Amino acid sequence: MSLTQTEAFQRIATIRERSVIALKESKETGLKVAGTYCQYSPAELIVAAGAAAVSLCGTSQTPIPAAEKVLPRNLCPLIKSSYGFAVTDTCPFLYFADLLVAETTCDGKKKMYELLGQIKPLHLMQLPQVQNETALDSWILELKRLKERLEESFGVEITSERLRDAIRLLNEERRSLKELMDMCRLKPSPISGMELLTVLHNTGFNIDRRDNIALMDQLTAELRRRAAAGISPFTEATPRVLLSGVPIGIGSDKVVKLVEECGGSVVGFENCTGYKKLDPVDEAGDPLVAVAERYLRVPCSCMSPNPGRFELVKRLVEEFQVDGVIDLTWQGCHTFNIESHALKQFVQEQLSRPFLQIETDYSESDTEQLKVRIEAFLEILARPR
Amino acid sequence: MVSVGIDIGSTATKAVVFDGGVRGRAVVPTGWEPREAALSALRDALLQAGIAEGQVGGIVGTGYGRISLPIFDRRVTEITCHARGAHHLCPATRTVIDIGGQDSKVIALDEGGMVSDFIMNDKCAAGTGRFLQVMAGVLDETLDGLGSLAAGAEPVSLSSMCAVFAESEIIGLLAKGLEKERIAAGILDTIARRVQGLAGRIALRDTVTFTGGTANNPAICRVIAAHLGVKLHVPEDPQFVGALGAALIAAD
Numbered sequence: 008m009s010l011t012q013t014e015a016f017q018r019i020a021t022i023r024e025r026s027v028i029a030l031k032e033s034k035e036t037g038l039k040v041a042g043t044y045c046q047y048s049p050a051e052l053i054v055a056a057g058a059a060a061v062s063l064c065g066t067s068q069t070p071i072p073a074a075e076k077v078l079p080r081n082l083c084p085l086i087k088s089s090y091g092f093a094v095t096d097t098c099p100f101l102y103f104a105d106l107l108v109a110e111t112t113c114d115g116k117k118k119m120y121e122l123l124g125q126i127k128p129l130h131l132m133q134l135p136q137v138q139n140e141t142a143l144d145s146w147i148l149e150l151k152r153l154k155e156r157l158e159e160s161f162g163v164e165i166t167s168e169r170l171r172d173a174i175r176l177l178n179e180e181r182r183s184l185k186e187l188m189d190m191c192r193l194k195p196s197p198i199s200g201m202e203l204l205t206v207l208h209n210t211g212f213n214i215d216r217r218d219n220i221a222l223m224d225q226l227t228a229e230l231r232r233r234a235a236a237g238i239s240p241f242t243e244a245t246p247r248v249l250l251s252g253v254p255i256g257i258g259s260d261k262v263v264k265l266v267e268e269c270g271g272s273v274v275g276f277e278n279c280t281g282y283k284k285l286d287p288v289d290e291a292g293d294p295l296v297a298v299a300e301r302y303l304r305v306p307c308s309c310m311s312p313n314p315g316r317f318e319l320v321k322r323l324v325e326e327f328q329v330d331g332v333i334d335l336t337w338q339g340c341h342t343f344n345i346e347s348h349a350l351k352q353f354v355q356e357q358l359s360r361p362f363l364q365i366e367t368d369y370s371e372s373d374t375e376q377l378k379v380r381i382e383a384f385l386e387i388l389a390r391p392r
Numbered sequence: 393m394v395s396v397g398i399d400i401g402s403t404a405t406k407a408v409v410f411d412g413g414v415r416g417r418a419v420v421p422t423g424w425e426p427r428e429a430a431l432s433a434l435r436d437a438l439l440q441a442g443i444a445e446g447q448v449g450g451i452v453g454t455g456y457g458r459i460s461l462p463i464f465d466r467r468v469t470e471i472t473c474h475a476r477g478a479h480h481l482c483p484a485t486r487t488v489i490d491i492g493g494q495d496s497k498v499i500a501l502d503e504g505g506m507v508s509d510f511i512m513n514d515k516c517a518a519g520t521g522r523f524l525q526v527m528a529g530v531l532d533e534t535l536d537g538l539g540s541l542a543a544g545a546e547p548v549s550l551s552s553m554c555a556v557f558a559e560s561e562i563i564g565l566l567a568k569g570l571e572k573e574r575i576a577a578g579i580l581d582t583i584a585r586r587v588q589g590l591a592g593r594i595a596l597r598d599t600v601t602f603t604g605g606t607a608n609n610p611a612i613c614r615v616i617a618a619h620l621g622v623k624l625h626v627p628e629d630p631q632f633v634g635a636l637g638a639a640l641i642a643a644d
Contacts, residue, residue, distance in 0.1 A: 379512070386469060
């Protein structure tokens with residue numbers, strides 16, 4: 008039986024559909040919903056407000072033409088897709104959201120949010136672009152502002168106790184997710200990159216965090232059994248790729264698909280879809296400060312400087328026995344595209360691993376050209392080092 | 393062992409029969425049917441070598457059409473094949489510049505001749521053989537004619553690298569009465585600038601070997617070498633380097 012036919016995977020594969028039904032029912036009985044787009048959104052505050060925090064759609068090419076009626080065409084596809092879903096009202100999670108929580112990460116996003124705020128109630132957090140004490144102080148104030156907005160909009164009080172409960176719950180979800188992703192440390196990995204991406208993508212839409220935890224733990228147990236029995240979609244010789252760069256999801260997964268179709272194994276996602284999610288919130292001390300510290304640490308290219316990303320890439324390359332790094336950057340994403348140059352030097356010179364930058368969008372028009380690059384890269388990785 | 397490499401490019405399909413040395417080779421236009429082109433190049437090359445198909449021990453396919461044929465024992469990308477072929481012809485090669493019909497690439501080789509890094513142009517015709525063909529067509533010249541025309545002329549500066557925009561820009565310049573020679577020189581300059589842009593992302597280490605059909609044109613070689621500030625090594629018959637690399641890999 009393939010992994011995708013197992014009960015745990017089947018249930019994960021249908022999370023989105025089940026979550027939409029659950030959302031509809033829960034909304035009727037008074038559940039409040041806040042939608043988020045980014046790893047910088049402090050979900051703990053939303054959960055502590057008794058509301059559901061759900062990811063919003065933004066990984067499909069479909070609504071991009073509608074977005075381009077307003078947004079410039081040379082903008083990054085993630086921003087266009089997110090906005091396109093809103094103007095076409097085709098994302099059920101956005102439809103059910105009472106409030107959107109957004110951050111001033113990159114220029115494209117923050118200006119798009121000005122337009123999005125005209126369609127839906129939107130709370131914009133002013134995210135600092137540097138990770139130091141001054142930035143932390145102002146970020147704590149921003150978290151307080153979000154807390155007040157949530158309390159006011161949802162008619163609740165976010166007590167320290169409720170925030171601590173939310174921190175524990177979300178840390179538990181991170182623990183579960185980490186154990187699952189860490190199965191890819193095995194050589195060969197018992198799960199393909201596309202299968203793992205399906206889990207990472209779908210669990211973001213689940214309003215029931217405990218269900219997420221149970222499903223992922225079940226899947227991890229299944230993967231342990233498979234690994235023990237020597238079952239894997241790959242072999243010892245399959246080149247192991249770490250994918251870094253921009254966030255991806257189902258619909259913007261073409262590079263993962265191509266790597267695995269061409270004979271590689273994506274063993275890790277060093278992006279906001281993957282490993283960047285796992286950093287836990289400190290459970291000791293002031294909970295609001297702990298949440299602020301944790302979210303300001305996210306090593307996104309919108310930070311300057313952004314040393315955390317390089318440290319994370321190094322760690323993952325070593326811990327996941329990575330043969331080569333692919334840095335995926337969306338067209339029009341200036342911060343990741345510029346940072347790619349420094350990352351290339353770092354990976355080639357400090358980590359002695361081959362590096363490939365791929366700059367593309369959500370469309371299928373460059374599939375053949377990408378195949379040549381990816382196959383040639385895998386040919387480099389397949390050689391004995 | 394007799395091995396064959398077939399390089400199905402977007403413009404031309406090349407075949408090389410190898411048995412310790414090149415025994416036969418052929419080039420045919422790819423046209424709209426890459427399978428037919430590959431089979432016909434194979435037949436021609438075997439005929440020239442005087443070798444029957446049954447004697448062939450291995451066939452490697454490369455180039456854009458590499459996916460389309462069941463006769464291939466293996467498919468290998470043109471990046472690996474060009475590097476292998478260039479290193480075989482000139483073991484000192486550390487950089488390969490290849491201008492193909494549909495894309496151009498710069499490949500870095502390590503001491504052992506293995507690919508260590510590469511860069512390719514985006515999904516457009518800028519800086520490719522196709523760009524040159526289209527522009528030569530606007531001037532009603534062949535590729536060779538474009539080169540001779542450009543020799544010694546002061547290049548006009550073309551602002552467009554895009555094949556579509558450059559075409560209209562050239563039509564505009566012709567309408568203004570600008571000399572054809574200066575425009576021809578400007579076209580070559582554009583290609584060189586594009587390759588320079590690609591090469592800037594990879595350290596150009598000597599020896600730099602220039603492969604692909606475009607390298608047959610001495611004027612283009614001169615302009616690119618001048619822009620990059622390096623000496624270019626152009627192997628004999630640069631068009632066959634990819635197919636030769638494929639044949640060498642097939643012999644492994």
